[in-house]
Amino acid sequence: MVSNVATVGRSGVHDFILIRASALFLAAYVLFFAGYFVFTPEVTYESWKSLFSSLSMKVFTLVSLFGLLIHGWIGVWQVLSDYVKPTFLRGSLQFILSVTLLTYFVAGFLIVWGV
Secondary structure, three states: OOOOOOOOOOOHHHHHHHHHHHHHHHHHHHHHHHHHHHHOOOOOHHHHHHHHHOHHHHHHHHHHHHHHHHHHHHHHHHHHHHHOOOHHHHHHHHHHHHHHHHHHHHHHHHHHHOO
């Protein structure tokens, strides 16, 4: 049996479930903010800071950031493995994009817990 070490999951089915679950978390996060902007009469710095100072919002944001990391990682791997055939170029692009995704996650973590 051939094992692929480039994927997040153990198999294609596992990757499929991870990407769908992360998409659901991201959709819930976007819908939450759409509702927040619709139902909040005036969004000010104080209301924004009080929203992000609650523990539940911090956890929701970090779970969404982690979902974005998983979604991006699997998506980058699938697109690059399908469309970029030179191994060195694919590996280099995968490394650069993976470092970018991790940087976004770390920056988001530091910003959310800095509030």
